[in-house]
Amino acid sequence: AQSVTQPDIHITVSEGASLELRCNYSYGATPYLFWYVQSPGQGLQLLLKYFSGDTLVQGIKGFEAEFKRSQSSFNLRKPSVHWSDAAEYFCAVGSDYKLSFGAGTTVTVRA
Amino acid sequence: NAGVTQTPKFQVLKTGQSMTLQCAQDMNHEYMSWYRQDPGMGLRLIHYSVGAGITDQGEVPNGYNVSRSTTEDFPLRLLSAAPSQTSVYFCASSLTSGVPSSYEQYFGPGTRLTVT
Numbered sequence: 630a631q632s633v634t635q636p637d638i639h640i641t642v643s644e645g646a647s648l649e650l651r652c653n654y655s656y657g658a659t660p661y662l663f664w665y666v667q668s669p670g671q672g673l674q675l676l677l678k679y680f681s682g683d684t685l686v687q688g689i690k691g692f693e694a695e696f697k698r699s700q701s702s703f704n705l706r707k708p709s710v711h712w713s714d715a716a717e718y719f720c721a722v723g724s725d726y727k728l729s730f731g732a733g734t735t736v737t738v739r740a
Numbered sequence: 741n742a743g744v745t746q747t748p749k750f751q752v753l754k755t756g757q758s759m760t761l762q763c764a765q766d767m768n769h770e771y772m773s774w775y776r777q778d779p780g781m782g783l784r785l786i787h788y789s790v791g792a793g794i795t796d797q798g799e800v801p802n803g804y805n806v807s808r809s810t811t812e813d814f815p816l817r818l819l820s821a822a823p824s825q826t827s828v829y830f831c832a833s834s835l836t837s838g839v840p841s842s843y844e845q846y847f848g849p850g851t852r853l854t855v856t
Contacts, residue, residue, distance in 0.1 A: 638780075661840040665847075672744070672830055672847030673783070680840050719782055723843035726771075726790060727798060730782035 631656040631724045635731035642710050643739050650705040650734050652720030661723035662703040664694055665730075668716045676718075679703060690714070712738045742766050744848035746831050752854045753821040761816040761851050763831030771837040772814040773798070773845065774806065776827040783830065789814055790837035821855045828852050 632655045642648050654660055661680055665673040677688025684696040694705045703720060715738045720731040747762045765772065773788035775798075785798030789808040803825060805817040814833075818825060829852075832845040 633782075661843055663843060670849075672849050673832075673845075674847070675844055678840075678844060721843070723840055726788065726796075726837070726839065726842055727785050728773075728783075728843050728845065729799075730775075730784075732780055732782045 631660070631722045631729050633720050633722050633729055633731035635718075635720055635734050637734045638732070639735045639737070641737045641739060644712055645709050648705075648707045648710045648714070648736065650718050650720075650736070652703045652705065652731060653701050654703060654720070654722045655701065656722055656724065660703075662694075662696060663721040663723065663728070664688065664692070664703075664705050665719045665721060666690075666716050667719065667733075673719065676705070710736075710738055712740070714738055744831055744833055744846050746829075746848040746851050748851060749849070750852050752856065753818070754856055755821060755823060757821050759818055759821065761818075761829055761831075761853070763814045763816065763848060764812050765814075765831075765833040765846070766812065767833065767835070767846070768811060769833035769835050769846070770811070771834040771842040771845075772808065773832045774804070774814070774816045775830045775832065776800065776825075777830060777850075778827050786816065786829075790842070818853075823855045826853060826855045 634653045664676040744765045774786040775783040787806040789795045831848040
């Protein structure tokens, strides 16, 4: 069965600094990978997705993620964080019509 | 488009009571799903539907029932509420039920349920 691990529960970053969120997956075949973001009190929004092809994918809000098969990772990055990026971020893998989510990483942005 | 709507926003139940969480979407989406979100556990899939009249179980289906009589609506029924069902519930939908597009999901705002 597929699974997703997000090793960092909470990350604090200064506004303007870079951000990297880690995601490791366990899946036998080529995975369908996603990052979703949840702002406080809201539902989730899709940030970006990886299906196949180019291993560096671009998403909304200036985010990008890199798929590394050899490391079973799909890390999310943003070069310069804005205060509005404070949220909870979830990595997910899709299989057999179901999405499996990681436990999430909460990002706090300090001024 | 209103997108995915959920009612109620908040609900308090006593142990043993039953209730239905409502979910509707106005985007003509084929695929709909229910998740529960608990601290430190991410979202876990309860049930999903690939079209009207078709439902299937997810990771944590016990204690919940669903039906999909129309494309638009996908209600979640708690048969006999238990404190372990205290959680935030999210409904989601996607345009098609094919893979991998069914994984690109639009989420509702959630229902916060407390069972005492």
